[in-house]
Amino acid sequence: MKPIDPKDKNEHIPRTDHSAASDMGADTPMLDTISSHLIQAIKKSLEKEDKKAIKKLVEPLHAADLADLIETLKPANREQLVKFLRPTLDPEMLPELDDSVREEVIEYIGIEQLAKALRELDSDDALSIIEYLEPDQQHAVLHTIPAKERASFEQVLTYPEESAGRLMQQEVVVAPPFWTAKETLEYLRKGTDLPESFYEIYVVDPRYHLVGAVSLNTLIKADEDKKLTQLYNEDLRAIPLTMDREEVAYLFHHYALVSAPVVDGKGRLLGMITADDVLEVIEEEAEKDILQLAGVTDTDFHAPFFETFYRRVGWLFIGLVNTMLAVTVIAQFTSSIEKMVALAVLMPVVATMGGNGGMQVLIVTVRAIAMRELRGPNTQRAIIKESLIGALNGLFFALILIGIAILYYDDLGLGFVLAGAMIFNMLWAALAGVFLPIIIDRLGFDPAVASGPLLIASTDVLGFASFLGFATLFLF
């Protein structure tokens, strides 16, 4: 049993007193799965080239922790460690590595050992590695794999990316409907080719159509002579092969599933998806959403320098185009600004506040779409609620701005111009915040992708245009 406190040594009794006590305080220490102590010890042993010491340090590690350790080391140390461990490297570690670090590690271990490792993994883990290989590497690896396994990998590679078919493992436990609980348990006890972990038995007909599922705890609790047909779970949900992985995650979350079968268009069982795969998906998709809403592409933390630079520059360029649009608007009003320099001073206020207000509405709307909360009469209610709040926000800050204009510039007219522009832009921001993602979603695109930059572009342009426009109309 591995304790979770990194300071503890491996023992069979959980020693949580220590960590629980230190967790009691307000400033909970960051729980870390590999200690800096361990990292230091590994580095020292690498310097001394002490293979025995390294193996002793690495052996008790969980595959996910070994992956973390490898990621944490400098590239030179990384190479050295992987080459030391090569003959006994835990294959389970490979799917845990970040893509760019994994590329490095694969270079060190070579295609042949990679192919050997892949055959030891569950099919979903193996696939998650194969799908990111360079085409020639993919080709080479697939050719060292026996024909039957190769065919099944090649089959899965034809499924759409990010579909349930790519997420599932093909290793499942199946049984015919006429077996009794006792027969099924006997089969499981004697079974040699069972997946390492499973939570349900899938019941299939002779042509492999899924007809039901029985959870392990139902099976164990059942009378020995009950037939499987009498034990079907009430809430089995078969996931179509082509379902998008975000939809799969939504179903797992919505129905609190721990595993679910995947079927093809004819209802034949192809594999299963388990909750741990879904945790991965949810983390990745949440990260993607955050980055996209802020107008950032998703950047791998370990990505090489120039890759990161190119991606960032691309998105910043879109930002520049947005800004130049706003600048062009401002340029139309140079003569007004020359007449009254206070306009230049105050003009960022309306644009910025509109952007902030719009982003609030936008994010809430994007999340509501993702959580399937926007449907039926809810959509209409949301639109009415958001526009009213937008108007009220605008009114609230309009009053504050009138106060500021009087206090600093002693100019009620300027105050009214600021106030009018603020109400106008806040109302627009609220409407854009709720309509933009709904429209993008209805068009069949991911509402998180373009809505952030589009919204900011519109609130900037309208913010500057309304403030400077109203000033030009009413103040001179």
Next chain:
Amino acid sequence: MKPIDPKDKNEHIPRTDHSAASDMGADTPMLDTISSHLIQAIKKSLEKEDKKAIKKLVEPLHAADLADLIETLKPANREQLVKFLRPTLDPEMLPELDDSVREEVIEYIGIEQLAKALRELDSDDALSIIEYLEPDQQHAVLHTIPAKERASFEQVLTYPEESAGRLMQQEVVVAPPFWTAKETLEYLRKGTDLPESFYEIYVVDPRYHLVGAVSLNTLIKADEDKKLTQLYNEDLRAIPLTMDREEVAYLFHHYALVSAPVVDGKGRLLGMITADDVLEVIEEEAEKDILQLAGVTDTDFHAPFFETFYRRVGWLFIGLVNTMLAVTVIAQFTSSIEKMVALAVLMPVVATMGGNGGMQVLIVTVRAIAMRELRGPNTQRAIIKESLIGALNGLFFALILIGIAILYYDDLGLGFVLAGAMIFNMLWAALAGVFLPIIIDRLGFDPAVASGPLLIASTDVLGFASFLGFATLFLF
């Protein structure tokens, strides 16, 4: 077996042909768990007050779908439906409701029926409802619950909010270490008070100290006369009661767990956490992070109008303070702007680009901290990488801006000023983006909370100050 395609009727054979076929296209239809068809049918039956028809429509629904249906209805219909269903309302539906809708529903069903429902739920689900009740409601409900159960709820309510103790269910399966696989299976078959679903058996000593865990599939596959001590899972991890729920989610994700035991400071078993609880946590925390990074508070989609308004206005006010700070900086340079109105036109560029660039770095850093990727030499490497990229970004856009200044204003001096300010602000933005969350994290706070607004405030102020300052110094 419930099909996932809402157009299908409940049958025992999965009819996925249809949904799989329609999912094939590029524009995958949004999978919906309750159809608008169903909503319309419910509304019609409510109008006719046809209780029988309503029951028939609602009965086959999963608790999570019933909750969705109730959320989707107008408040008047909601009240009517809940009151119709009251005597037979599925208690499992309550934890699935949004907090503000649940408040309404509890009003309709009354405290007594609430108490009855709570006793039928797993302890974690019941607790998730109790902890959000008003103090007097909480008191009233707890008093209708038998003393023994009440004591255990009251115990859990003393655990820190958002801790593992609040997340766990107390219903677990325990066994002594000397039992054989056969004995354990017998016990499970005969057991009457077992939790509805479980994936592991926890092995405890007579004083309830956790000494190991055996997964159901290990137990089933084992030789009948093997002792439990020989079957312990290799990667059992005991979670301390006080661990923050975000840490729990990280562990589940990192080690691909499906369930884990929770222990107190002395290593005694208190309950277990399952992957479906963790899915919930990850969704909620991801949403909180997105909202906070954008400087938005987390707003319940179903929250009442004025509650939403107050929260939004509060955050927007912080935005206004930020903007006024920037405005104050601009106001220092009015005489320069009067001399050269092009400054007013171009000044948003540097500030905005700095904000965009900084947010990119910030979000990547916040995610890297959450994923425990920033440790040891990685921190130093990240800082160096980000500052270099920031400088390079600055240089890239500086060149573009020099081009723009020459093209539109035919003024190389203005171009150099723009370029200098851009490099300065982009470099600052990159450093702030990486240091701000690291510092906030080291101080023991959540790096997602304040870092967004702080970063934008700094890039705005420095963006305007550097551009207008350099212009004042070098152009006149």
